[in-house]
Amino acid sequence: xxxxxxxxxxxxxxxxxxxxxxxxxxxxxxxxxxxxxxxxxxxxxxxxxxxxxxxxxxxxxxxxxxxxxxxxxxxxxxxxxxxxxxxxxxxxxxxxxxxxxxxxxxxxxxxxxxxxxxxxxxxxxxxxxxxxxxxxxxxxxxxxxxxxxxxxxxxxxxxxxxxxxxxxxxxxxxxxxxxxxxxxxxxxxxxxxxxxxxxxxxxxxxxxxxxxxxxxxxxxxxxxxxxxxxxxxxxxxxxxxxxxxxxxxxxxxxxxxxxxxxxxxxxxxxxxxxxxxxxxxxxxxxxxxxxxxxxxxxxxxxxxxxxxxxxxxxxxxxxxxxxxxxxxxxxxxxxxxxxxxxxxxxxxxxxxxxxxxxxxxxxxxxxxxxxxxx
Numbered sequence: 001x002x003x004x005x006x007x008x009x010x011x012x013x014x015x016x017x018x019x020x021x022x023x024x025x026x027x028x029x030x031x032x033x034x035x036x037x038x039x040x041x042x043x044x045x046x047x048x049x050x051x052x053x054x055x056x057x058x059x060x061x062x063x064x065x066x067x068x069x070x071x072x073x074x075x076x077x078x079x080x081x082x083x084x085x086x087x088x089x090x091x092x093x094x095x096x097x098x099x100x101x102x103x104x105x106x107x108x109x110x111x112x113x114x115x116x117x118x119x120x121x122x123x124x125x126x127x128x129x130x131x132x133x134x135x136x137x138x139x140x141x142x143x144x145x146x147x148x149x150x151x152x153x154x155x156x157x158x159x160x161x162x163x164x165x166x167x168x169x170x171x172x173x174x175x176x177x178x179x180x181x182x183x184x185x186x187x188x189x190x191x192x193x194x195x196x197x198x199x200x201x202x203x204x205x206x207x208x209x210x211x212x213x214x215x216x217x218x219x220x221x222x223x224x225x226x227x228x229x230x231x232x233x234x235x236x237x238x239x240x241x242x243x244x245x246x247x248x249x250x251x252x253x254x255x256x257x258x259x260x261x262x263x264x265x266x267x268x269x270x271x272x273x274x275x276x277x278x279x280x281x282x283x284x285x286x287x288x289x290x291x292x293x294x295x296x297x298x299x300x301x302x303x304x305x306x307x308x309x310x311x312x313x314x315x316x317x318x319x320x321x322x323x324x325x326x327x328x329x330x331x332x333x334x335x336x337x338x339x340x341x342x343x344x345x346x347x348x349x350x351x352x353x354x355x356x357x358x359x360x361x362x363x364x365x366x367x368x369x370x371x372x373x374x
Contacts, residue, residue: 002123002153005042005079006224008053008191009208010034011088012070013062016212023276023307027212030243032069034210037241038223039077045225045239049119050079053191053206054086054130054159060096062089067099075105080119084111084127086159086191087173091131111157116146119155123228124148126185128158130173140175143183153230156180156188162199177203187226187234196222201233209241214248214278243274244306250280253315256289263301276307281315290317290359313352316344317359337361 012031016024042050057066074081083100085091091112101110111117111127119125126146128139140158148154160173173192180188180202188203195217196207210221221242227235247270251262259281270277285293294312302308319341340361343354 001227001229002049002120002155003045003047003225003227004119004155004189005038005045005047005050006053006187006189006204006206006226007038007050007209008159008189008206009055009086009194010052010210011055011058011208011212013066014058014212019307026306027244031210031212032066032073033243034221034241035070035073036077037243038209039073039079041223041225041239041241042077042079045237047225048079049082051082051125051155051157051189052084053157053189054084055088055191056083056086057089057096060089060092062096067103071100071103071105071108074108077107079107081108082111082117082119082125082127082157083108084157084159084191085129085131087130087132091129114142114146116148122149122151122230123153124155126154126156126183128156130159138175138179139173140179140183140188143179143185146183151230153228154183154185155228156183156185158188159191161192162190162203179203186230186232187228189224189226195219196224196238198236204236211242211244211246214246214276216248218245218247220245244276245270245274246276246278248278250282253281253283253285253289253293255285256292259289259293259296263296267304272304273306275305276309277301277305278309279311281310281312283314284316284318287317287319287359288322290315294359313356316351316355317341318344319358 010031014028014031016027019027038050085097089096091097097110097112112129114128117125126143128143130139139160140156143156156179158175160175162175162177177199185202190203190205193205194208195215196219197205204224206222206224208221209223220240222238222240225237225239253259281293297308297310337358340354340358344351344358
């Protein structure tokens with residue numbers, strides 16, 4: 001039996017260009033820091049090898065700082081790192097992987113050829129590196145022909161999509177779901193799919209160790225600790241490694257009090273400084289409540305979280321008599337407010353715009369009222 005840590009899709013050097021500088025810096029640093037956490041997982045589980053199934057780097061020229069930071073972290077770990085090119089960091093003559101070899105310590109190994117490598121006595125690694133970003137060919141087609149000694153543990157390492165994930169004519173780097181069986185592999189460790197997924201009893205995606213996008217499953221980054229023996233299904237354990245959580249939530253609201261309850265519950269469940277939240281607000285509230293909700297989003301929750309992407313377009317307004325009275329302080333805006341409210345009530349494409357306009361009218365009316373001399 002051999003125990004390994006299976007990882008993939010580190011994408012070191014990813015720029016996170018849509019975020020402000022402080023968030024970008026934190027996210028980029030977390031992708032480097034996760035190397036230390038993977039090393040800790042290997043140490044905790046007494047695994048001597050970490051297999052990285054492609055996309056170690058986000059592109060073929062990640063920059064010297066990213067390269068040196070990554071390799072220095074790997075150097076100080078008491079494991080062997082086996083790095084295979086994926087579609088983001090594919091093999092190119094005289095390119096990235098030559099630089100990695102030149103700077104790497106003895107415990108860092110580059111798998112950029114289709115040649116089996118003996119990890120330790122009786123256990124062989126069969127890599128399928130990518131030499132193009134996209135190809136219509138199956139990158140694992142060579143694995144069946146890779147010879148290993150009789151009785152050896154055979155571990156495949158590949159980067160691409162299982163056929164069922166996308167059967168369109170545009171699909172690239174396609175891997176058949178039965179490749180472990182046809183290539184007589186005891187385990188096929190895959191990369192490219194950023195979520196954890198066990199395809200069958202001998203094939204799995206580890207997912208990325210540090211989440212880098214809103215995916216819909218809200219799961220933290222992770223690796224797989226695999227105990228692999230010849231001729232039997234491996235024992236696979238998923239281990240969380242991610243620092244940041246990327247959460248997508250929808251909160252239906254009836255009033256400001258409901259928003260306060262949801263925020264309170266969310267703060268009890270989440271580590272806000274390590275959370276990126278994509279929040280959608282729905283429902284219908286009074287004008288005064290909507291203004292309070294918007295203020296709480298921008299003045300409180302947005303500052304507590306690492307990042308907040310809030311969409312309140314679907315949170316419509318239902319003005320109360322008090323709301324309308326505040327709008328009509330000067331006695332001149334009642335018709336405009338009534339017209340906008342009629343558009344909100346009618347629904348359709350213009351409802352959200354009319355709701356926002358009504359809120360703006362309300363806020364401006366209150367501002368003007370505050371500016372009037374006593």
